[in-house]
Amino acid sequence: MRIRKLRALLFRLVGIFGRKTRERDLVEELESHLQMHIDDNVRAGMTPQEARRQALIKLGGIAQTKEEYRRQRGLPVIEEMWQDLRFGARVLLKQPAFTFVAVLTLALGIGANTTIFSVVNAVLLKALPYHNSQRLVLISSADQSAGLGTFSAPEAQDFAAQLTTLEDFAAMQSQSINLTGGAQPERVRGAFVTANFFEVFNLLPTIGRTFARGEDQPGAERVVVVNEGFWRRHLNSDTELAGRKVILNGEPYSIIGVVPGSFQHPLDDEVEVWTTVQRFPSYAARRDARFLFGIGHLKPGVTPAQSQIEANTVAARMAQAYPNESAGRGAMVELLEEMMVRNIRPILLTLFAAVGCILLIACFNLANLTLARGTARQKEFALRSALGASRGRLARQLLTETTLLALLGGIIGLLIARWGTDLLLAVNPDVLPRGEVRLDAPVLLFTLGASLVTGFLFGLVPAWQMSRLDLNTSLKEGGRSVGDGTGALRARSVLVVVQVALALVLLVGGALFIKSFYRLLQVDPGFKTENLLTLEYRLPRNKYVEPAAQWEFHRQVVEQLRAVPGVQSAALVRGLPLTGNSASVRIILPDGETPPKGQEPQAQFNTATPDYFATMGIPLTQGRLFNEGDRLETPVVLVINQNMARRFWPGQDPIGKQIKIVDDETTGTVIGVVGDAKHDWLSEEQRPQIYVSYSQSPGLFATVVLRTKVEPMSLSQAVREAVWKVDKDQPVWKVRTLESLLAYNVADKRFLMLLMVVFAALALTITAVGLYGVVNYTVGRRTHEIGVRMALGARRGDVLKLVISQGMRLAITGMGVGLIASFVLTRFIQSLLFGVSATDTLTFTSVAGLLGGVALLACYIPAWRATKVDPLIALRRE
Amino acid sequence: MSNKTDIWQGTLALMVLKTLEAMGPLHGYGIARRIEQTSGNLLSINYGTLYPALLKLEQEGYISSDWGVSDNNRRAKYYKLTRAGRKQLAKEAREWEQTTAILARFFAPAKES
Numbered sequence: 001m002r003i004r005k006l007r008a009l010l011f012r013l014v015g016i017f018g019r020k021t022r023e024r025d026l027v028e029e030l031e032s033h034l035q036m037h038i039d040d041n042v043r044a045g046m047t048p049q050e051a052r053r054q055a056l057i058k059l060g061g062i063a064q065t066k067e068e069y070r071r072q073r074g075l076p077v078i079e080e081m082w083q084d085l086r087f088g089a090r091v092l093l094k095q096p097a098f099t100f101v102a103v104l105t106l107a108l109g110i111g112a113n114t115t116i117f118s119v120v121n122a123v124l125l126k127a128l129p130y131h132n133s134q135r136l137v138l139i140s141s142a143d144q145s146a147g148l149g150t151f152s153a154p155e156a157q158d159f160a161a162q163l164t165t166l167e168d169f170a171a172m173q174s175q176s177i178n179l180t181g182g183a184q185p186e187r188v189r190g191a192f193v194t195a196n197f198f199e200v201f202n203l204l205p206t207i208g209r210t211f212a213r214g215e216d217q218p219g220a221e222r223v224v225v226v227n228e229g230f231w232r233r234h235l236n237s238d239t240e241l242a243g244r245k246v247i248l249n250g251e252p253y254s255i256i257g258v259v260p261g262s263f264q265h266p267l268d269d270e271v272e273v274w275t276t277v278q279r280f281p282s283y284a285a286r287r288d289a290r291f292l293f294g295i296g297h298l299k300p301g302v303t304p305a306q307s308q309i310e311a312n313t314v315a316a317r318m319a320q321a322y323p324n325e326s327a328g329r330g331a332m333v334e335l336l337e338e339m340m341v342r343n344i345r346p347i348l349l350t351l352f353a354a355v356g357c358i359l360l361i362a363c364f365n366l367a368n369l370t371l372a373r374g375t376a377r378q379k380e381f382a383l384r385s386a387l388g389a390s391r392g393r394l395a396r397q398l399l400t401e402t403t404l405l406a407l408l409g410g411i412i413g414l415l416i417a418r419w420g421t422d423l424l425l426a427v428n429p430d431v432l433p434r435g436e437v438r439l440d441a442p443v444l445l446f447t448l449g450a451s452l453v454t455g456f457l458f459g460l461v462p463a464w465q466m467s468r469l470d471l472n473t474s475l476k477e478g479g480r481s482v483g484d485g486t487g488a489l490r491a492r493s494v495l496v497v498v499q500v501a502l503a504l505v506l507l508v509g510g511a512l513f514i515k516s517f518y519r520l521l522q523v524d525p526g527f528k529t530e531n532l533l534t535l536e537y538r539l540p541r542n543k544y545v546e547p548a549a550q551w552e553f554h555r556q557v558v559e560q561l562r563a564v565p566g567v568q569s570a571a572l573v574r575g576l577p578l579t580g581n582s583a584s585v586r587i588i589l590p591d592g593e594t595p596p597k598g599q600e601p602q603a604q605f606n607t608a609t610p611d612y613f614a615t616m617g618i619p620l621t622q623g624r625l626f627n628e629g630d631r632l633e634t635p636v637v638l639v640i641n642q643n644m645a646r647r648f649w650p651g652q653d654p655i656g657k658q659i660k661i662v663d664d665e666t667t668g669t670v671i672g673v674v675g676d677a678k679h680d681w682l683s684e685e686q687r688p689q690i691y692v693s694y695s696q697s698p699g700l701f702a703t704v705v706l707r708t709k710v711e712p713m714s715l716s717q718a719v720r721e722a723v724w725k726v727d728k729d730q731p732v733w734k735v736r737t738l739e740s741l742l743a744y745n746v747a748d749k750r751f752l753m754l755l756m757v758v759f760a761a762l763a764l765t766i767t768a769v770g771l772y773g774v775v776n777y778t779v780g781r782r783t784h785e786i787g788v789r790m791a792l793g794a795r796r797g798d799v800l801k802l803v804i805s806q807g808m809r810l811a812i813t814g815m816g817v818g819l820i821a822s823f824v825l826t827r828f829i830q831s832l833l834f835g836v837s838a839t840d841t842l843t844f845t846s847v848a849g850l851l852g853g854v855a856l857l858a859c860y861i862p863a864w865r866a867t868k869v870d871p872l873i874a875l876r877r878e
Numbered sequence: 879m880s881n882k883t884d885i886w887q888g889t890l891a892l893m894v895l896k897t898l899e900a901m902g903p904l905h906g907y908g909i910a911r912r913i914e915q916t917s918g919n920l921l922s923i924n925y926g927t928l929y930p931a932l933l934k935l936e937q938e939g940y941i942s943s944d945w946g947v948s949d950n951n952r953r954a955k956y957y958k959l960t961r962a963g964r965k966q967l968a969k970e971a972r973e974w975e976q977t978t979a980i981l982a983r984f985f986a987p988a989k990e991s
Contacts, residue, residue, distance in 0.1 A: 065926040
């Protein structure tokens with residue numbers, strides 16, 4: 001039995017092909033059947049005409065029979081799909097203008113979606129490339145100022161021992177390291193980790209070994225693990241490591257192992273060498289020498305929140321045990337995946353929502369166009385259904401056409417996305433924290449899915465309308481029922497209203513981001529960014545042990561740099577604004593009350609040479625700056641910013657006041673007040689700032705700032721050489737302009753703003769086209785009516801008003817809905833905005849004005865055309 | 879709707895096979911007339927139902943077809959029963975008898991009470 005079925009199936013499959021001969025065969029067979037019937041009727045005594053008529057009545061419609069027969073002969077599903085596809089393609093080819101607009105709209109919509117999805121996929125959806133990455137957490141210390149803080153080595157040890165919710169716990173920090181012994185001194189990025197670090201990542205070396213227990217203790221040998229990139233460049237890919245050494249920060253380290261180049265150090269993907277924590281340049285075993293982050297895995301089944309509760313307990317216990325060092329400090333446990341995307345997620349989700357809206361608008365637009373076309377095609381559909389096509393079949397035909405369009409749109413959309421992702425990455429590679437943005441399998445699947453859903457969605461309404469087609473009226477009247485009916489008109493009106501509403505939401509979003517970005521650019525950072533060049537260096541600890549030696553080096557560097565032709569002024573600062581290097585200290589004012597431990601007020605703390613302020617353009621408003629007289633052995637002097645002066649000494653003269661810095665127990669005297677300057681972000685609230693003189697607090701690390709008389713980057717080699725004149729083994733790095741830092745600082749806001757503007761413009765265009773289409777269509781339909789009105793004496797103005805008011809009613813309804821929706825939705829983006837409220841009235845009204853203007857234009861063109869109607873021609877048409 | 883047609887088609891197929899067994903090779907018109915006559919003109923066969931049924935039987939291999947010439951010299955496609963068709967007819971006839979017998983039992987006591 002089954003074999004019979006299979007056989008039949010095979011025949012039917014074959015039946016799909018060679019249809020012409022089979023069709024002839026059937027026609028012939030039916031014809032002979034009919035003739036025999038007629039013959040018999042004649043024999044029974046009927047006239048030939050009557051015989052034929054009776055036979056035809058008896059036998060039923062030939063067309064329907066053929067259709068039935070065809071269904072049995074082939075496989076109707078496949079065959080019809082193929083038919084629908086071919087027919088659909090023909091229909092689309094016959095209307096190149098419609099097809100072009102539709103495919104283009106869809107391609108833009110799907111392309112935008114694919115682009116953003118490929119980013120979402122790479123950044124938010126893909127797991128981090130680490131062992132059990134979904135349980136990997138970052139443990140950081142937190143004081144009252146919150147943010148990511150660090151642990152000291154003893155603290156890290158305590159947390160490692162006491163956090164029972166964690167499976168493992170390693171401590172780490174990364175920093176630039178001087179690599180010497182080569183042709184030129186170089187900077188490599190290095191990490192300082194506990195001995196169990198690689199075990200946490202379950203990472204096996206490709207050559208040699210990783211750290212052994214105890215190698216992270218003071219007194220152990222100097223050992224280093226390098227990655228494959230470093231091994232290739234500096235060790236000539238030599239597999240024999242025994243006896244190989246590198247000079248890092250001026251000291252020899254034995255290379256013990258090589259790890260795969262694919263391993264990225266968490267939080268710092270530039271790291272190429274790993275050594276142990278006690279090699280950190282400012283390492284001290286003290287409880288308040290903080291420089292380490294913790295990383296580890298939650299035990300299976302433990303939530304980050306549970307671990308956080310335990311961390312709070314451990315931190316509280318520690319604060320009690322060591323009130324001097326740890327009072328007021330907490331701890332934070334956060335999933336690494338979570339932490340890395342914390343800032344970018346709301347941005348990406350906003351963009352994803354925006355492109356989703358665009359695709360919806362495109363869908364509704366095309367549904368509308370298809371509805372309009374449906375009216376034109378209803379005779380065709382009535383005819384087809386008279387010839388035996390079922391209603392389901394007709395609806396399927398329409399859906400096939402729309403899906404075909406959507407797939408075409410999807411293919412072109414994919415090309416757009418390819419180009420779009422390239423563009424996106426070119427515009428802003430740094431905004432996206434991780435992951436390679438690629439058009440890979442998930443993205444392709446997404447595009448396919450989006451195309452199919454889109455095609456289905458925008459075919460649905462027209463197909464539904466079509467299935468309610470009244471055959472008799474359509475055939476009789478020459479086409480005046482579908483799409484003319486109030487139902488179809490209402491459907492089209494609703495589609496337009498929703499489009500306008502969605503477009504308004506996008507426009508409001510775009511406008512808010514523009515305003516926000518404009519506000520950000522208007523922020524006065526407190527310093528001038530043009531013609532500033534900066535670079536960094538760090539002295540090796542063993543070579544420059546004494547503060548005096550350190551200062552001597554720094555002093556000479558400034559001197560050398562000042563002599564470089566093209567340099568106007570040169571200065572040093574510990575943490576340059578916008579570089580991410582910043583420090584803050586807790587302070588006590590000896591003149592005032594002493595707050596409880598751990599609750600002292602905080603201030604940003606920086607070290608600078610006297611010329612720093614002039615070089616940066618930060619004005620001195622009171623008192624004096626540092627000078628040659630401020631030396632290591634003289635009393636500590638401090639320069640503060642205006643914010644600090646206002647906050648701590650309102651209405652008083654701060655000059656001569658004492659400030660005690662809790663962290664290192666030094667007390668200094670305020671000698672001058674300078675202008676406020678932003679430090680980490682342009683968008684930050686101004687904080688109190690304290691500057692101490694480099695000559696009194698030299699240290700190993702320095703950032704050079706140069707004001708140049710020429711294009712800053714043209715001096716990049718000259719300034720390197722100037723430093724090497726002081727010490728030929730001293731590498732320098734991060735040679736860049738302050739303007740590039742500023743651009744980077746606002747990069748994410750700029751990224752978001754640019755994309756939102758593009759998306760809003762896209763939405764506006766598509767919606768305007770949609771509105772135009774609907775009004776234009778109704779004008780076409782009402783030509784007769786308009787003709788009558790004009791014949792009866794209506795003036796052009798009346799006609800204009802008639803048409804425009806009809807279109808604008810839709811637009812205004814849509815705008816009303818859109819304004820309400822925006823009001824509800826924009827609060828979700830409040831955190832991404834700067835200096836503008838999410839419900840900014842001015843933005844809302846101006847956007848509504850813009851959309852209203854565009855809508856008016858979209859209505860005016862067809863309305864104007866309506867006034868050109870010649871009443872005579874219009875009347876004669878019916 | 880489609881369910882009803884299926885039942886009708888299944889019955890029609892059986893009638894076609896039986897007709898071909900009784901009459902030997904026959905064209906579509908002949909089959910239709912024969913079925914109508916046999917049914918006492920209670921059934922009326924139009925080609926919309928007949929030809930798809932014939933095609934289905936042919937696809938399943940129960941009948942085969944060939945062009946020939948009719949009694950009054952018209953070219954016509956003649957259908958004849960294959961060996962598989964004979965076997966299928968015997969089997970279906972048995973099943974049909976069984977079904978009607980079972981149904982008869984259901985209706986018989988209902989009449990009595």
